[in-house]
Amino acid sequence: xxxxITGIILCGGKSSRMQTNKALLKLGNSTVIEIILNEMRxxxxxxxxxxxxxxxxxxxxxxxxxxxxxxxxPLSGIYSALKNSKTSRNFIVTCDLPLINSKIxxxxxxxxxxxxxxxxxxxxxxxxxxxIYSKSVIEKIEEIFRLSEIDKMVKGSVYDLHQRVEVESxxxxxxxxxxxxxxxxxxxxxxxxxxxxxxx
Numbered sequence: 001x002x003x004x005i006t007g008i009i010l011c012g013g014k015s016s017r018m019q020t021n022k023a024l025l026k027l028g029n030s031t032v033i034e035i036i037l038n039e040m041r042x043x044x045x046x047x048x049x050x051x052x053x054x055x056x057x058x059x060x061x062x063x064x065x066x067x068x069x070x071x072x073x074p075l076s077g078i079y080s081a082l083k084n085s086k087t088s089r090n091f092i093v094t095c096d097l098p099l100i101n102s103k104i105x106x107x108x109x110x111x112x113x114x115x116x117x118x119x120x121x122x123x124x125x126x127x128x129x130x131x132i133y134s135k136s137v138i139e140k141i142e143e144i145f146r147l148s149e150i151d152k153m154v155k156g157s158v159y160d161l162h163q164r165v166e167v168e169s170x171x172x173x174x175x176x177x178x179x180x181x182x183x184x185x186x187x188x189x190x191x192x193x194x195x196x197x198x199x200x
Contacts, residue, residue, distance in 0.1 A: 002043060002045060003045040003046070004089065005089045005091055006044065006089075006091070007043070008078075008092050008093070009036055009047065009094075010077045011033065011049055011053075011095045012052050022192070023057075028200075032095060033049075035098050036100070037062070046087075047062055048062060048064070049063070050078070063084070065084045067079075074158050075141060075160070078141070079142075082138050085135065091132055093105070098186055100182055100183070104178065108120060108130075108132060108170060108172075111132065115167060116133070116136055116137050116165040116167070117131065117132065117133055117167045118132040118167075119131035120170050120183075122172070126169055127183055130183070137165050141161060144164070181198065
């Protein structure tokens with residue numbers, strides 16, 4: 001188990017398409033957040049949650065970090081969690097990926113490229129909310145927040161951050177433990193019904 005990387009689960013979204021907090025939906029006998037937390041704990045000694053509804057996650061008995069910058073989307077959650085993390089490297093995962101597992105987390109964590117952000121690419125699509133984020137990107141995020149106030153072309157998004165730092169993209173679909181369902185996003189009731197079948 002690694003103590004040089006902090007696990008961070010992003011749970012700050014409004015779940016508007018799901019109409020309920022997707023992290024607290026049940027898959028089998030566990031909630032989505034418990035499933036993801038269990039996989040993260042197989043790799044990292046410390047795991048924290050980025051969320052604004054702290055009471056909803058208090059049953060997990062782990063640190064919950066509220067957004068410092070309000071209503072700025074996932075980048076705000078990343079920013080707040082990185083500011084509160086005790087390690088220079090951190091593993092970000094969003095709460096709508098209940099089919100990920102510890103093997104893919106561990107594989108990406110072992111990358112030693114030295115890049116500030118390290119993420120997998122699936123069928124040519126970068127998975128921006130799954131991978132290593134270094135604390136060194138904090139200043140870049142603050143710069144993006146400042147720019148977004150004066151320049152409409154800067155949305156203040158995770159994509160903006162990825163355009164401004166060195167990103168290592170790792171192809172993972174050739175790995176023995178990879179499967180095509182691993183990165184299914186659970187954002188809608190239809191997604192939920194589809195993913196429930198894997199936990200029956």
